[in-house]
Amino acid sequence: MVEIHEWDARDTVALLRKPTADDHKYSRGVLGVRTGSQEYPGAAVLGVEAAWRTGIGMVRYLGPERPADLVLQRRPETVTAPGRVQAWLIGSGTDAATRPAAETARLGELLQGDLPVVVDAGALDLVPGATAPLVVTPHQSEHARLRGLLGLDDVTPTSLADRIEAARETAAAAGIAVLLKGAETVVAAPDGWTAVVRAGTGWLATAGTGDVLGGILGAVVAARGAQRDLDAAALAPLAAAAAYIHGHAGRGAGPGPITALDVAEAVPAVIDELLSGGDPAAR
């Protein structure tokens, strides 16, 4: 029988770290971000905001001009010059059908590199054949499309058991970590390790919350990547931690209707509670 890990606060805090007197911005992790487009500039703003709010040394935003301007308006601390990073976040707010050839080539280089890459939305088509350590963050419909590209059965599972089975199969087939979004988020590693994260609220079903999740995960991966090398198996627990933080930020942003930016703004309180030994699930 498959063992499914119920992800909790203790699992999450074990992957977080409070900065110490020895830290400087580079030791805390640098996230490189190539998200957003002319059509979806807001997704870049949401992901960058969420990455900063998760606690990271630096965010380098290297996307197109329009989203870059909006990112800087919201977060002038963001660096738009290229340089060393410990992880990449790509795809949110982009569409494979309108992606410029030069951007496809640049993303292809990242996906053949050594650094971990969080792959969302419009970059999921580039996953087959990638060799970098990857964690993908599809919703149900994106997952079905990705499975089709990988030559897997593209039926859309609806029960939790079927979603778990499908995510595990995708992870094993592609050799990647899979975070399958939904009311219950399923995370699978290529070696079969599987977790379910039950942390959210139905109010998270609103535009842009997935882009926020990408930023949280990118920051968690870059922070961890500044301390040690990460393979796809190591990325799966980091994905579960990000989903846990995201879900509780969604709850904390409420109780009523929330927007994606509210979720990003609620992240620091969740991180602080976790690092102070608290359990957001007990609230």
Ligand SMILES: NC(=O)C1=CN([C@@H]2O[C@H](COP(=O)(O)OP(=O)(O)OC[C@H]3O[C@@H](n4cnc5c(N)ncnc54)[C@H](O)[C@@H]3O)[C@@H](O)[C@H]2O)[C@@H](O)CC1
């Ligand atoms: N403010 C912004 O700039 C925003 C940009 N976004 C970007 O918009 C682009 C398109 O994203 P979409 O998800 O709309 O496009 P998709 O083309 O992936 O989704 C279209 C179809 O997928 C299904 N679907 C969408 N979300 C689902 C879910 N959570 N569960 C099950 N089925 C679902 C629906 O049937 C929908 O008609 C992405 O690049 C995304 O990052 C969105 O995140 C919304 C906010």
Ligand SMILES: Nc1ncnc2c1ncn2[C@@H]1O[C@H](COP(=O)(O)OP(=O)(O)O)[C@@H](O)[C@H]1O
């Ligand atoms: N009904 C729900 N209950 C709890 N969480 C949800 C629900 N619907 C969506 N979510 C969460 O909200 C986020 C939505 O992401 P996504 O579908 O990519 O939206 P977008 O593309 O608009 O950013 C995911 O993290 C998902 O797990």
